[in-house]
Amino acid sequence: MKRLAAALVLCIAASAAQKFVDMLADSGDFIKAGKYAEALKLDETVIAQMGEHYVSGDATAQLFAIAVAHKALALAGMGNEDEALWYWYAAASVYPAVARSDMSAFGAAGKFLAEHPPKPPEIRVPKDAQIVPATIVKKVETKYPTRTLQTLVETPVVVEFVVGRDGRAHAPRIVGDIPAPILAFATLEALHQWQFVPATANGQPVDAKYEMTFGFKVLH
Numbered sequence: 001m002k003r004l005a006a007a008l009v010l011c012i013a014a015s016a017a018q019k020f021v022d023m024l025a026d027s028g029d030f031i032k033a034g035k036y037a038e039a040l041k042l043d044e045t046v047i048a049q050m051g052e053h054y055v056s057g058d059a060t061a062q063l064f065a066i067a068v069a070h071k072a073l074a075l076a077g078m079g080n081e082d083e084a085l086w087y088w089y090a091a092a093s094v095y096p097a098v099a100r101s102d103m104s105a106f107g108a109a110g111k112f113l114a115e116h117p118p119k120p121p122e123i124r125v126p127k128d129a130q131i132v133p134a135t136i137v138k139k140v141e142t143k144y145p146t147r148t149l150q151t152l153v154e155t156p157v158v159v160e161f162v163v164g165r166d167g168r169a170h171a172p173r174i175v176g177d178i179p180a181p182i183l184a185f186a187t188l189e190a191l192h193q194w195q196f197v198p199a200t201a202n203g204q205p206v207d208a209k210y211e212m213t214f215g216f217k218v219l220h
Contacts, residue, residue, distance in 0.1 A: 020046050020063055027070045031106050036077035043071040051182050061181040065095030068185065069113075077109035084109075085116055086170065090188045092118035093174040094181040121162055121171050123209055129201035134163040134208050138195035142187050142214070156213050157184050163196045165205040175211075187214050 023046050030039035046067040050060070068091035076084035092099040099118050103110030125131065158175040169191050178184045191212075199208035 017059075017063065020050060020067070024063070024066055024070060027067075027074075028106075031070065031073050031077060031109060034077065034107070036074045036109070040071060040074035040078070043067050043074060047071065047185075051186065061095045061178075062098070064182050064185070065091045065098040068094060069098050069101070072113060073103075073106050073109045076112045077107075081112065082170075084112065086172070086192055088113050088116065089118045089172050090185060093172060093188065094178070094185055118171070118173070120160070120173065120209075121207070123162065123207050125201045125206055130203075131208075132200045134196045134199040134210060136194060136196055137167075138193075140190045140193040142190040144183055144186050156215065157187055158211065158213050159187065159191060160209065160211050161191065163198055163208050163210050165198050165207060167196045167198050169194055169196070169210070170207075 023042050027039045027042040027046075030036070030042065047064070050064050050067065068087050072084045072087035072091060075081075075087060088099075103114045106113075157178070159172055160175055161172040162170045164170045172188050172191065174184055174188075198205040200206060
C-alpha cells in the first residue's frame with residue numbers, strides 16, 4: 001500500500017510538472033511572437049502554482065527559474081526594463097545556470113537580458129566622501145506558500161542587493177546555498193516591495209550595496 005501511495009504521488013507530481021512544461025512552452029512561443037502580455041499571464045500562473053505546491057529539488061528549481069526568466073523576457077518586451085532586470089536577477093538567484101541560457105530566439109527581449117548578465121554591479125563613490133548609509137522606511141512581510149508547509153525548520157537566507165537612488169532594491173543575489181529555491185523567491189518578492197531612503201555621498205543620493213539576512217522557513 002505504501003509503495004502504491006508513493007507511486008501515485010510521483011505520478012501526480014510528474015503530471016503537474018508536464019503541465020508547467022507545456023505552459024512554459026506556450027509562454028516561449030508567445031514571447032517569440034511578440035505577445036508579451038499573454039506570455040506574462042502564463043508565467044505568473046506557473047510561478048503562483050509552483051510556489052504553492054513545490055519547494056525543493058534541482059529539476060523543480062530549474063523549471064521554476066525558467067518561469068521567472070520568461071517573466072523577465074515578457075517584461076523586457078513590454079518595455080518595463082527595471083522590472084525585467086529584477087526578475088532576471090531573481091531567476092539567476094534561484095538557478096544560476098539559467099543566466100547562461102541562449103536568449104537569441106527571443107528577439108529584442110532576449111537581446112536585452114543577454115546584454116545585462118546577472119552579476120554584482122560596480123558601485124563607485126567619490127574618494128573620501130562622507131557616506132550616510134541607506135535606511136529602510138517600508139518593509140513588506142514575506143508571504144510563504146502555506147498549502148504544503150507541514151514540518152518547518154528555520155534557515156537564514158542572505159540577500160545582497162543594491163539600494164538605488166530611487167529608494168528601491170535592485171540587482172538581488174542570494175548568497176550561499178538555497179535549500180528551497182521557490183521559498184527563497186518569496187523572500188525576493190517581498191524585498192522587491194521594500195522602500196528605502198537612499199544612501200548619500202557628500203549629501204547627494206548614490207547607489208549603495210546592501211546585505212540582509214532573512215529568517216527563512218523551508219520544508220524539512
